[in-house]
Amino acid sequence: MTTLTIAAQDSATMLWREIKHSIRLLRLLIVSAVVVPVAMLLLFDYILGGTLGHGLGAVARGAPYVDYLVPGILMMTVAGGCGPTAINVSMDMTGGFVDRIRTMAVTRGALLAGHVGVSVLRMLVATAAVTGVALLLGFRPQASVADWLAVVGIVAAFSFALAWLSAAIGLVTKSVAGANGSTLPLSFLLPFVSSTFVPADSMPAGVRWFAANQPFSAVVDSLRALLTGSPVGNTAYLALAWCAVIALAGYVWAQAAFRRGTR
Amino acid sequence: MTNLKTRTAVSVNGLRKTYGEKVVLDGVDLSIGEGEVFALLGPNGAGKTTIVRILSTLIPADARTASVMGHDLRREAAAVRNVIGVTGQFSAVDNWLTGEENLLLMGRLLHLPATELRTRAAQLLELFDLVDVARQTPATYSGGMKRRLDIAMTLMGRPRLIFLDEPTTGLDPRSRHTMWLLIRDLRAEGITILLTTQYLEEADQLADRIAVLDRGHIVAEGTPEELKRRVPGAHIRLRFADVASLDEAARELREGTRDDEKLVLRVPNDGGIRSLREVLARLGDDVAVEGLSIHTPDLDDVFFALTGNASKEKSQ
Numbered sequence: 125m126t127t128l129t130i131a132a133q134d135s136a137t138m139l140w141r142e143i144k145h146s147i148r149l150l151r152l153l154i155v156s157a158v159v160v161p162v163a164m165l166l167l168f169d170y171i172l173g174g175t176l177g178h179g180l181g182a183v184a185r186g187a188p189y190v191d192y193l194v195p196g197i198l199m200m201t202v203a204g205g206c207g208p209t210a211i212n213v214s215m216d217m218t219g220g221f222v223d224r225i226r227t228m229a230v231t232r233g234a235l236l237a238g239h240v241g242v243s244v245l246r247m248l249v250a251t252a253a254v255t256g257v258a259l260l261l262g263f264r265p266q267a268s269v270a271d272w273l274a275v276v277g278i279v280a281a282f283s284f285a286l287a288w289l290s291a292a293i294g295l296v297t298k299s300v301a302g303a304n305g306s307t308l309p310l311s312f313l314l315p316f317v318s319s320t321f322v323p324a325d326s327m328p329a330g331v332r333w334f335a336a337n338q339p340f341s342a343v344v345d346s347l348r349a350l351l352t353g354s355p356v357g358n359t360a361y362l363a364l365a366w367c368a369v370i371a372l373a374g375y376v377w378a379q380a381a382f383r384r385g386t387r
Numbered sequence: 388m389t390n391l392k393t394r395t396a397v398s399v400n401g402l403r404k405t406y407g408e409k410v411v412l413d414g415v416d417l418s419i420g421e422g423e424v425f426a427l428l429g430p431n432g433a434g435k436t437t438i439v440r441i442l443s444t445l446i447p448a449d450a451r452t453a454s455v456m457g458h459d460l461r462r463e464a465a466a467v468r469n470v471i472g473v474t475g476q477f478s479a480v481d482n483w484l485t486g487e488e489n490l491l492l493m494g495r496l497l498h499l500p501a502t503e504l505r506t507r508a509a510q511l512l513e514l515f516d517l518v519d520v521a522r523q524t525p526a527t528y529s530g531g532m533k534r535r536l537d538i539a540m541t542l543m544g545r546p547r548l549i550f551l552d553e554p555t556t557g558l559d560p561r562s563r564h565t566m567w568l569l570i571r572d573l574r575a576e577g578i579t580i581l582l583t584t585q586y587l588e589e590a591d592q593l594a595d596r597i598a599v600l601d602r603g604h605i606v607a608e609g610t611p612e613e614l615k616r617r618v619p620g621a622h623i624r625l626r627f628a629d630v631a632s633l634d635e636a637a638r639e640l641r642e643g644t645r646d647d648e649k650l651v652l653r654v655p656n657d658g659g660i661r662s663l664r665e666v667l668a669r670l671g672d673d674v675a676v677e678g679l680s681i682h683t684p685d686l687d688d689v690f691f692a693l694t695g696n697a698s699k700e701k702s703q
Contacts, residue, residue, distance in 0.1 A: 144484055220479030224473065227468060227471060229469050
């Protein structure tokens with residue numbers, strides 16, 4: 125066997141392990157990955173949606189607020205997967221598991237590859253489930269098949285990027301609780317300070333520029349354009365470029381932290 | 388025993404490890420033969436786990452290197468990993484996988500052929516008495532069962548050398564005894580075992596050779612018998628019916644320390660038949676000896692005599 129096939133085999137083994145974990149923890153995962161985003165969707169649509177929808181004005185292009193909201197909720201569904209990923213990585217590092225596999229002839233990157241792989245799978249399944257619920261709640265996308273494929277591609281790329289970043293956070297935090305807390309900016313703060321719920325233009329001058337130009341807005345804007353059938357422009361490329369940058373930074377950071385943490 | 392020198396499993400010369408200012412290992416020499424059970428005995432912080440971590444390729448040593456099963460630790464770490472198995476001090480079982488899945492996980496990471504994977508897992512579940520709980524996650528296991536699974540995972544790849552870092556710490560007496568039986572079985576199969584322990588009795592029970600480690604130094608090394616011989620203190624205790632008899636015995640023997648309260652005379656003696664007979668002959672038939680007991684030093688005596696801090700504690 126070549127090094128490459130062994131690396132692939134080891135990564136597949138780790139992915140198998142993580143899928144087993146996800147199945148064992150299914151109920152917890154459904155709550156954090158599906159129920160929470162759906163609750164956000166209900167809260168923002170039914171409770172706040174009336175006023176927020178009016179406030180959108182021309183931006184909404186005559187569509188109800190739910191059509192504006194759902195792309196943002198989908199992005200938040202992906203972002204909500206950061207906590208579990210960081211926690212899982214941190215648990216492996218603080219327990220004896222990582223030491224055990226380091227005394228075996230296992231490909232070094234396989235453990236993290238397994239975590240990232242299953243994280244992307246979880247995020248994709250969760251966004252699909254949330255999309256299904258949104259359709260039941262009256263979300264009416266205007267997307268063509270090609271648009272839908274582009275949506276899946278962006279969601280996958282964003283999931284991949286955030287998974288590497290979360291893995292790195294899980295590696296550098298000293299405790300499992302710390303790992304969870306440290307992902308809050310990703311899963312909560314940055315989504316709010318972006319065009320997830322309201323346009324960046326409506327925000328105070330101090331944060332407006334940041335909100336309009338940060339990566340979460342790029343992802344939401346591209347998803348929104350694709351799903352509502354409005355002009356996509358270069359937002360999709362911008363979103364993918366951001367995903368590439370975040371994935372690369374997360375990957376490099378994670379690899380460095382893994383080497384440092386296992387010396 | 389014939390002294391045919393077997394092959395060396397572990398060879399370490401002048402091993403050093405420091406963390407900043409703190410010297411954890413200060414020139415440790417070890418030589419472990421294949422098939423041997425070697426115990427590193429020492430209190431917490433002596434450096435036992437550090438030695439295990441270095442020899443199992445987890446951390447590099449500062450100076451000098453070592454060879455494990457004929458492979459250089461630094462240059463041939465991958466080759467070393469192929470022949471060793473490690474059970475660390477802290478549980479390394481996966482709590483979200485069942486017992487069987489834990490073994491399968493190890494087998495897959497060891498790249499065992501698919502056919503061997505299941506048979507080996509089934510064999511180890513049987514051997515370690517885990518068949519009934521094979522389909523449960525370790526959350527439902529007792530401490531002893533968890534530790535057994537941990538060691539079974541270590542054995543999936545049929546390692547020739549295994550490291551057991553404090554294998555019985557935290558186990559109840561019965562589980563500890565089961566673990567001892569398991570370790571003896573592994574030895575019978577010819578697996579070389581390096582185990583660390585804080586328990587003198589454990590080292591005495593299991594090890595062919597023992598190194599006593601204290602603050603990064605090996606302060607003594609040898610078979611359990613050799614170590615016990617190093618410490619003077621073998622004696623017999625004679626108990627008498629009254630002070631008069633004690634007086635007379637002390638006069639006749641002219642050595643030993645007396646305890647008037649307990650009516651006991653402690654006499655240096657190796658406990659052999661000849662020297663016992665000699666003592667009894669000198670006492671004659673008139674001195675009323677109520678009882679006699681023989682005391683050989685155990686590893687506790689060795690340990691206290693050899694490690695500085697412990698002996699200080701004892702003299703207090």
